[in-house]
Amino acid sequence: MNRATVRACLATGPLMALVFAIGWIAGTRWIPVPGPSMSAEAVAALYVDHRVSYLIGFTLMVLAVPLLAPWGAALALISRSGERGQPVVAYAQLVLLSCCVAVFVTLYMPWALAAYRAGEVSAETTHTMHELGWIMFIFTVPPFALWIAVLAVGILWSPREEQLLPRWFAFYSLAEALMIAPAALIVFFKTGPLAYDGFLALWLPLVSFFVWMQVATVVAWRAVTRGAAVAPGAVDRRPTVVPVACLRPVGETRPLSTSAVDG
Amino acid sequence: MADGVVAVGSPARALEPRASRIPGGAGIWIFLAVDFTYFTAIFAAFMVDRADRPEAFAAARGTVDVLTGGLNTLLLLSASYVAARALRAMRHDERRAAGRYLLAAAALGVAFVLSKAREWAIELDHGHSPGDGGFYVYYYFAGGMHLLHVLIGLAVLAWLHRRMRTGAAVRAEAAEAGVVYWHMVDLLWILLFATIYLAA
Numbered sequence: 001m002n003r004a005t006v007r008a009c010l011a012t013g014p015l016m017a018l019v020f021a022i023g024w025i026a027g028t029r030w031i032p033v034p035g036p037s038m039s040a041e042a043v044a045a046l047y048v049d050h051r052v053s054y055l056i057g058f059t060l061m062v063l064a065v066p067l068l069a070p071w072g073a074a075l076a077l078i079s080r081s082g083e084r085g086q087p088v089v090a091y092a093q094l095v096l097l098s099c100c101v102a103v104f105v106t107l108y109m110p111w112a113l114a115a116y117r118a119g120e121v122s123a124e125t126t127h128t129m130h131e132l133g134w135i136m137f138i139f140t141v142p143p144f145a146l147w148i149a150v151l152a153v154g155i156l157w158s159p160r161e162e163q164l165l166p167r168w169f170a171f172y173s174l175a176e177a178l179m180i181a182p183a184a185l186i187v188f189f190k191t192g193p194l195a196y197d198g199f200l201a202l203w204l205p206l207v208s209f210f211v212w213m214q215v216a217t218v219v220a221w222r223a224v225t226r227g228a229a230v231a232p233g234a235v236d237r238r239p240t241v242v243p244v245a246c247l248r249p250v251g252e253t254r255p256l257s258t259s260a261v262d263g
Numbered sequence: 264m265a266d267g268v269v270a271v272g273s274p275a276r277a278l279e280p281r282a283s284r285i286p287g288g289a290g291i292w293i294f295l296a297v298d299f300t301y302f303t304a305i306f307a308a309f310m311v312d313r314a315d316r317p318e319a320f321a322a323a324r325g326t327v328d329v330l331t332g333g334l335n336t337l338l339l340l341s342a343s344y345v346a347a348r349a350l351r352a353m354r355h356d357e358r359r360a361a362g363r364y365l366l367a368a369a370a371l372g373v374a375f376v377l378s379k380a381r382e383w384a385i386e387l388d389h390g391h392s393p394g395d396g397g398f399y400v401y402y403y404f405a406g407g408m409h410l411l412h413v414l415i416g417l418a419v420l421a422w423l424h425r426r427m428r429t430g431a432a433v434r435a436e437a438a439e440a441g442v443v444y445w446h447m448v449d450l451l452w453i454l455l456f457a458t459i460y461l462a463a
Contacts, residue, residue, distance in 0.1 A: 168288075168289045171291055172290075175293075175294045178298070179297070179301045182408065185404075188394065189393075189396060191395075191396030192395075192396030192400045193308050193312070193400060193404075194393075194396075195396065199308045204301070204304055
């Protein structure tokens with residue numbers, strides 16, 4: 001493992017955000033989203049009218065989302081630099097990350113199925129699939145919040161001189177975790193800001209999460225620059241190239257062994 | 264000792280705040296900035312919704328207990344003052360006094376939590392639930408998020424108190440960050456009280 005590999009993994013974060021955004025904005029065009037106050041017929045009609053663009057959108061999003069894995073793994077590895085002893089915080093991050101990616105990939109199934117069979121099944125079936133997708137998209141926010149919080153706590157608990165990630169980023173991450181966690185309240189609301197199409201349940205957590213991802217990428221990128229080795233055993237093992245001076249200072253004895261090289 | 268890492272328990276002079284240092288470190292202020300942005304977003308959403316349905320919101324606002332809200336404001340303001348005294352005592356290496364002030368701040372915080380629970384129980388008894396998607400969503404949600412902050416603040420105060428009692432040292436930055444956070448909890452409440460309880 002070397003810096004270039006870690007950076008390649010980190011670069012998948014912004015790439016994921018970009019592809020996801022294209023899928024959302026150009027594919028599904030869910031701004032605003034078909035929310036819980038829409039009738040089953042209206043939702044089903046949307047799926048029939050925009051079947052292909054929905055399918056393209058979902059495909060782009062499901063292709064984008066797994067990129068979260070290498071990105072999060074790189075972040076866990078970099079934060080590991082400051083963790084003393086057994087890497088339990090890094091392990092916790094990786095387990096939570098796996099959970100997030102699994103959920104984030106699975107949730108496109110009901111949406112994709114709704115679009116796949118749009119017009120062939122009843123409006124109620126399409127509507128149920130649509131809402132199942134939304135519940136899976138937002139109600140499953142706790143592992144995301146906990147993942148971010150664990151990352152933050154890991155940074156704060158590690159010795160300052162050994163941690164490559166800045167402490168302010170840990171505080172920012174804690175605030176971000178607090179900001180997205182309440183989205184899990186969507187199951188109690190069918191209208192208002194905490195319904196699944198609401199500002200506090202969807203837009204603020206979603207946008208702030210992607211902003212946080214970009215900040216995390218920049219911070220981690222700089223950490224890789226700062227740290228020669230990103231984790232124990234991850235030292236760059238390329239042979240060190242010692243430059244041979246073209247000119248030798250005047251008066252220095254010319255060593256016999258290098259005469260052949262010097263020509 | 265590293266710059267800005269001054270342990271409580273060392274001579275008082277070492278704990279004098281230096282002009283070049285941010286109290287509590289930059290991190291806690293980043294947290295406050297993000298957190299304030301979040302609450303500002305909640306209040307902005309509230310105002311937009313209220314502008315859409317002014318009558319419904321005004322009627323609902325008429326039912327909230329402003330007096331209890333005022334009492335809660337007093338509790339948190341006092342808690343903030345006492346916490347500031349605790350930090351002052353820590354800076355002067357007065358461990359016992361600091362412990363007492365921290366305990367008093369926490370007691371006022373607990374009183375706030377109990378008062379809030381009573382207020383919500385009464386509101387729910389009157390059938391004012393957040394399920395309507397209007398005023399009460401903000402009333403309970405903003406209040407609930409704030410309450411979560413109070414609980415986190417109480418945990419921080421308990422931690423500081425324990426360090427004082429056991430004779431352990433606390434990083435000056437950590438103590439300051441804890442008290443700055445507690446002040447923020449107070450300030451957030453004042454904003455919440457003004458926006459949701461008072462503004463017509």
